[in-house]
Structure formats: structure tokens, C-alpha cells
Amino acid sequence: MLKTLYTAGLFIAATCMFGNTAKAQLKGFSIGPYVEAGTPVGDFKDTHNTGFGGGLNADIKLIAGFGVTGSAGFMYFPGKSYTYLSGGGTELTAKAESLKALPVRVGLKYKFGFPLLYVKAEGGTATFVGGDGDNYKGTAAIFAPGLGIRFLGLDVEAKYEVWFKNDNRGFFGLKAGYNF
Template identity: 30%
Template structure:
């Protein structure tokens, strides 16, 4: 059967787009290397944070902080069978409520790139999401924080995927480092686990390990 240009999730006993089967061509080592690269990048920024002389406090409730960043990630679990990586961008506002504690509001756009299976004509359709989340960011020390967010991801190509849902529940615990680059400006580097609910009832979740690298500035 020749697949159409749709998600082609290899439907078994169901016409649901994300009734995933285990594709044996999954390269576990390749995935491990990619995740390790993200972890090493995060470690490098952590080291850089220690080396910087603080020009502005990251933890005081002196005002709103905005950040604009690039988001990238690697799907994990059964989602990795069909999609290889993600790329997008986001804008976030950190609103101070107490020393070391901020309320966060985050919105962005993410593209989950579908895989092409070797030696077949099988191509998985990209998944395009607009995530909107809110949560809390708490600084354990001056530059190191933990963050948790929850919200919704809006599917923009529902018809192409044959999905039954256009809004997915999303959540994202994160750990990160904020270090000064001058004045009220900072580089914000964070690594997170992000989960999105399934495209259909009783389907598989869309989970990933992600990295956000952003330029942040105080107002």
C-alpha cells in the first residue's frame, strides 16, 4: 500500500494517526549521543555562569524579565519511532512575586520533524504545535533555577495528520542557568522534559527532551 502524504503512522487495527508500532530501525545509540550533546551544552553554560561576575541580580523582584529563545529537542519513547527532532522558538515573561520566585508565561511555535523510513516510501508528517504555558520559576541560588509549567498546545495541521484533537495538554519541568552579559541582560539556558497529550483518544503521548537557549532582559 502506498502511503499518502499524511502522517502515515502505519495504522494497525485502527485508523488513528498515532497508533504507533515499534519500528526496529530505531537507532538507540544515535539518540543517546544526541541527548548527551544537549546535556554537555547545558553543562557548558553552567560553567560559564560560574565564571561570570554578576552585574545584576537574577533573583530579586525588581521588575519583569522578558526572554526570546530558540527551542530544540529530541522525541523520546514511542514518539521517537516516527519523529526525529524538534525546532522552534518561544517568548517568555518572568513576573516577580517574591525574592527568588517568579510566575512565568510562555508562548511559542514548535515543529516536530517526521522521519523517512529507509528502503521504504514511508514518510511521517511533521507535527506543528503552538504551546502556551504558565508556571513558576524558583532560584535555588543566584543563577540556578528550577521551573515547572503547564498549559495547552494548539495543533495547526490537524487535517494533514487526520487527528481528532486540536488542543493537547502540555507540561514541562525544567532546570536552567541564568547568567549576566551586561546591565539587565542575561543568557538563559535550560533543559527540560516536555510532554503533550495524544492526538487521538487512547493514543501515545508526544514526549521530548528539550533545550531552550534565550536572550533575557529586564524591563
């Protein structure tokens, strides 16, 4: 939790720094809520169902189509029942623990050619909350490339996001938000 707050503080400090030192380059600032859904892939899909979450997103427009972006929120992936083989070859059934996390992401955004379309790459941390098992405690690193469209204040993005900790947890996501 402390790392999440620290990362969010760094994002806010960077926002203030860009806002005060680069006023000539700054084209605008927007902030707003978002919701997202994520479909697990790989081994993660064997143990968890489609997740959902929400949070707050911010964008700082710079020059030549570039921008800085960041978000902080909550993500939940419900666990599902799965089967596995025991050491003796017996098939057993278990239910995976639900995964709850507080992802904080910062990154770069680039609007190219067609002004509504953009590409984005973000990194950050996902702090697991409420978990009992070792896999659901601590903090994971995040990498999330995406492609989106923004029309007026509506922002819709398709992305792939992976969380790096003991084992990787990846998902395809769809994120929709409104920026003021």
C-alpha cells in the same frame, strides 16, 4: 487557535494583575525571545526527528526566589520514514506527517541556593496547526519540568516536556533565550 489566544490572554491578564496589585512583592519583569530544540523519546522518536522552534518568554520575579513564567511560540518536528507490520505480517514503510504546534506555557520558577540556578515547572496547551491526520488536529495539554541557569540576561534551560493528547508525545529539550 482560539484556545491558544485565550491562554495567552489569560497570561497577559495575570501579568497585569500581579504588576498592579503586588507592587511591594514584585522584584522585576523581563521579556525576550528564545529558541529551543527537542529530541523525541518513546514512540514519538520512532516517527519524528529532532524538532526546533522559537518564541517569546516572560518572567515576573516575586519574593523569596519565586517567580511566575510564561511563553508562547512555535515548535516543529519533521516526520521521518518508519517501518511497521501490516495485519498480514508484511513489513511496510510509511512517512510520518510533520508535527507543527503553537505551545503556550505558564508556570512557577524557583531560584535556590546558588542564585544563578533555578528549577521550573510549566503547564499549558499545544495547538496543532496545519495537520491532516486526527493526531495532529486540536489541542494537547503540556507539562514541562526543567532546570536552568540564568546569567545576566542569558537564560539556558534543560527540560523534559510531554504533550498529552490521544497518545503522549514527549521530548527532552534545550531552550536558550535572552531576557531584557
